[in-house]
Amino acid sequence: MNPEPILKAEGVVRSYGERRVLKGVDLSLRPGEIYALLGHNGAGKTTLVRAICGRLRPDAGSVLLNGADPARVPAARAGLGLVPQEIALYANLSVRENIETFATLAGVPRAQIPAAVRRAMELTRTLDRAGAPVRTLSGGFQRRANIAAAIVHEPTLLILDEPTVGVDIDAREAVDTVIRDLRGLGVAVLIVTHDLDQAGALADRVGFLRDGAMVLEGDPRALVAEAFGDQMEILVHLAEGLDMAGEIHLAAEGLEPTRRPGVWTRLDSGGYGAAGRLDARLRQLGLAPREIRVRQPSLANLFSLVAERKAA
Numbered sequence: 001m002n003p004e005p006i007l008k009a010e011g012v013v014r015s016y017g018e019r020r021v022l023k024g025v026d027l028s029l030r031p032g033e034i035y036a037l038l039g040h041n042g043a044g045k046t047t048l049v050r051a052i053c054g055r056l057r058p059d060a061g062s063v064l065l066n067g068a069d070p071a072r073v074p075a076a077r078a079g080l081g082l083v084p085q086e087i088a089l090y091a092n093l094s095v096r097e098n099i100e101t102f103a104t105l106a107g108v109p110r111a112q113i114p115a116a117v118r119r120a121m122e123l124t125r126t127l128d129r130a131g132a133p134v135r136t137l138s139g140g141f142q143r144r145a146n147i148a149a150a151i152v153h154e155p156t157l158l159i160l161d162e163p164t165v166g167v168d169i170d171a172r173e174a175v176d177t178v179i180r181d182l183r184g185l186g187v188a189v190l191i192v193t194h195d196l197d198q199a200g201a202l203a204d205r206v207g208f209l210r211d212g213a214m215v216l217e218g219d220p221r222a223l224v225a226e227a228f229g230d231q232m233e234i235l236v237h238l239a240e241g242l243d244m245a246g247e248i249h250l251a252a253e254g255l256e257p258t259r260r261p262g263v264w265t266r267l268d269s270g271g272y273g274a275a276g277r278l279d280a281r282l283r284q285l286g287l288a289p290r291e292i293r294v295r296q297p298s299l300a301n302l303f304s305l306v307a308e309r310k311a312a
């Protein structure tokens with residue numbers, strides 16, 4: 001049987017003035033589960049996180065953390081670790097001193113602090129620079145130290161708000177490894193992210209929040225398979241500096257621009273054969289692709305689809 005949820009939020013409603021920012025959101029997390037919360041700017045993600053942390057009381061609905069309301073019961077908050085988007089460490093203190101400080105603030109008994117700090121540094125692989133002032137460390141290392149500070153009191157739920165913004169790929173993989181190790185220890189992890197590649201690779205479940213409502217939730221692979229069936233994504237890389245006529249031709253072939261300059265995309269159930277025909281067609285039009293790739297649709301495709309449904 002599934003273990004009891006660590007977090008159970010039901011029907012959470014919250015307004016700012018006249019505006020309903022959360023319109024009855026349910027969210028539950030079990031031990032050892034990684035959940036990625038996705039959604040455009042302003043969808044309500046941080047508001048939901050603040051309600052889960054007990055920093056904001058919902059107008060309606062309920063939040064239970066380890067069975068208690070975090071807005072009323074301090075012991076419920078003790079089971080929570082929060083890694084904020086901005087690095088929140090003392091720049092002039094060493095990594096060890098920072099984590100010791102957070103351990104004290106979180107109420108770890110004094111005699112247990114050395115062992116707790118060591119464990120947090122081992123888990124986040126920050127031990128080898130334990131004595132270095134935080135300001136001398138790379139951004140990626142600081143982020144891991146920030147996670148160490150959030151887990152020193154052994155929370156059952158760890159929340160990370162945008163853990164990989166402005167972090168290079170090596171540092172991102174290091175953060176992902178830490179998150180996976182925590183899952184292995186039975187910690188429930190809630191990640192708020194715009195990084196769909198990270199979410200797809202890491203999360204056991206994802207949820208799309210749109211305009212304050214959870215519009216889609218589930219195992220990312222299952223959701224993608226269900227939405228796209230046997231369709232594949234065809235990615236076309238073109239030389240940059242395409243003119244308006246070129247863009248019109250591409251649109252007529254069913255291609256849409258991606259966020260990367262010169263890269264266009266289309267879904268097609270014809271797979272490689274369709275990609276070959278598209279290549280020939282574009283060459284005829286004088287738009288010879290530099291590269292064409294065929295790949296499984298990703299969470300990014302699903303995200304666009306969900307966003308479009310709103311427009312429709």
Ligand SMILES: Nc1ncnc2c1ncn2[C@@H]1O[C@H](COP(=O)(O)OP(=O)(O)OP(=O)(O)O)[C@@H](O)[C@H]1O
Binds near residue numbers: 040047
């Ligand atoms: N304290 C506040 N007072 C008034 N409005 C607020 C307040 N906090 C947030 N909002 C509004 O609530 C909506 C949801 O904000 P929220 O910060 O939860 O979004 P988000 O999904 O975290 O966005 P982002 O991806 O940009 O961080 C936004 O329209 C925001 O302007």
Ligand SMILES: [Mg+2]
Binds near residue numbers: 045046047
């Ligand atoms: Mg936010």
